[in-house]
Amino acid sequence: MPHLSVFLVCTVSSSSLWLASYAVAYVPDDPWSVTASGVASAPGTPVTLTWSIAPDGTNIPGEGGSNVVSYFDDLFNVTSSSDDLTDRPWFTLLEQSFERWSELGGIEFIYEPNDNGSQLQNSNGVLGTLGDVRLGGTFVDGASSTLAYATLPNSGDIVFDTGETSFYSNSSNNYLQLRNTLMHEIGHAIGLQHVESSNSALLLEPFISTAFDGPQLDDIRGIQGLYGDSLEKTNGGLGNNSANTATDLGTRAAGSSLSVGGDATGTQFVAATETDFVSITDADDADFFSFTLSSPSILGATLTPLGGVFNQGVEGGSQSSFDANSRNDLSLALFGPDGNTLLELADLSGAGQTELLSEIRLSTVGEYFVRVAGDTDAVQLYELDLSVVAATTSLAGDFDADGDVDGQDFLAWQRNSAFTVADLANWQDHFGLASLGSLASVPEPTAGNLFGLATLTLLLYRRPRECGVSKYQRDQD
Known part of the structure; x- marks a missing residue:
């Protein structure tokens, strides 16, 4: 039985090789710097990316015309010829894949319903015209090794192998094979390259796994390292x-x-x-x-x-x-x-x-x-x-709320600048008392104690402000 894994080939820039020389677990390329929504300010800051679906016939360099729309229509038995692709049953799966990445980091993916059919991997996103990340499809090698491939920012276009007949139509776990493939490719589209691990399963590994659904923890570190967290x-x-x-x-x-x-x-x-x-x-x-x-x-x-x-x-x-x-x-x-x-x-x-x-x-x-x-x-x-x-105690000066007024309360006063000089006076007045309920039975401080208290106050009155506390392919059996 084949192991459902896929292998990805991506464009690698010189800057990505420099970044990869520093161990960060996930392997970063450059983040998006220019999008249809504007210029990204700096790495670690959020961006908005649009995505669109290339119409059939769109040229894919080295591959010919895209047929991704008719391919998915055939897989899902769609007979509609409407230009509104959002009505297609397979559209929801694509949308869910982009939205999952949006939930996890500083990228907001927005569907762009327009795509003018200009050549993939060679066109910048334009609002109302085509997306930053565009989806196409073509026959690559059929039901064998390649499932999809993607390019890195500032291109990010994704191409499905439309020679796969049964892999993408598998409906198990809400079409997990399709969604994990696309979410893997989106990872490349936002600037993440392959990482390998022998003791953990990650979405950005070269081989697909259906043991999980979507980005895993180090993949999330990747999107947040490039674009910050969702906040x-x-x-x-x-x-x-x-x-x-x-x-x-x-x-x-x-x-x-x-x-x-x-x-x-x-x-x-x-x-x-x-x-x-x-x-x-x-x-x-x-x-x-x-x-x-x-x-x-x-x-x-x-x-x-x-x-x-x-x-x-x-x-x-x-x-x-x-x-x-x-x-x-x-x-x-x-x-x-x-x-x-x-x-x-x-x-x-x-x-x-x-x-x-x-x-x-x-x-x-x-x-x-x-x-x-x-x-x-x-x-x-x-x-x-x-x-x-x-803070249940009503005993003035019991700053740590443990039911008595002692040296620990003075330390609490010293370390918390929210307390005032009047609070210190309350502490002095009630030093040695256990609780309001036992005031009558607690002796007053002796003269020696009061002298020591005054000396301690003078020595420690000034308190500190701070305290330490590429191609995606099947694996072999």
Whole structure:
């Protein structure tokens, strides 16, 4: 029984060879720089790409005229002659394949219903005329090795082998063989080349697999490394790189928790329904998230770098173990309601290590901001976990909400610039008390204790602002 795998040939530019010499697991070429929608500003920033279907007869260099429309019509028993291809049953499968990539990174694919039939691989996209990425088809080698091939940016055109009779008409798992082939080719069209792994299954490997549906984790790292994560498309393409454009996580009630980026945990396997993937692309990238507290609360935040450890290598080359968890040394910061006042910073751990903000008491209700940032020009997937608990104590000066007022509360005051001088006075007044319910039974501080307290206050009054915390072909049996 044949192993349903395909092998792809793509155009390789000199710049892609330079990029591939640096181990990033996925193998990047240049991203799109000019599209029908405008000029892309820089790598790591989002783009809009249109896609269209070349009419039958469109010339494919070295191949002859395209017949992709009539081919798919025959496979799906379509008798309509309408020019509106969106009514075809096979159109939905193509659209789903482009939309899946749109869900996972900073590319917005939009169907362009017009295609003027100009030669494939030789025409730039024009709004209302033809797409950036165009689909064609021709007989390549029949039911044997080649299923499709694609060109890299700024062309991105995709050609199906219309000599395949049974492969693309297989309806299993919503025509997974067709969709995985197309999604693989779209990966090339956006600037990703082949990568090989001996212990993980990735969409951009030279051989197709139907053991998964669509892009896998390292493929997602690839699109986000070239165009940023999907949040970069928000705010009109400005992303969430500042407090003014922060991703709103809503009001966080006491006892609630929230995770961002959690679908990147585990192995390289990604389910077709998973969409929650976020990353820092380079040293200039930052992700801001806002949340609102309706009552005094205690915040916990954990930042975990993700990506997995797996074998990787360029096509036909040697493989080595790759740690995608430690590509960029991330930091985690908490800002006050104005978006500028730094309350806490966690930046003590190195690349691949978690950063923590523990038991941060936020006595003022309102909006707060969390920032994730990196220090290296490398894409880093991550998960951000936030938890909120109620500040239940009513004892003034109990800043860590553990039911007593002691030296730990002074450290909490020192580390959190949201507390005021008046809060310090409350701590001094209640130092040594256990709780409001036991005020009467707790002795007053002795004169010696008060003297030591005053000395400690003078020595530590100035608190820091920050604390550490090619052709796609079948394989053999």
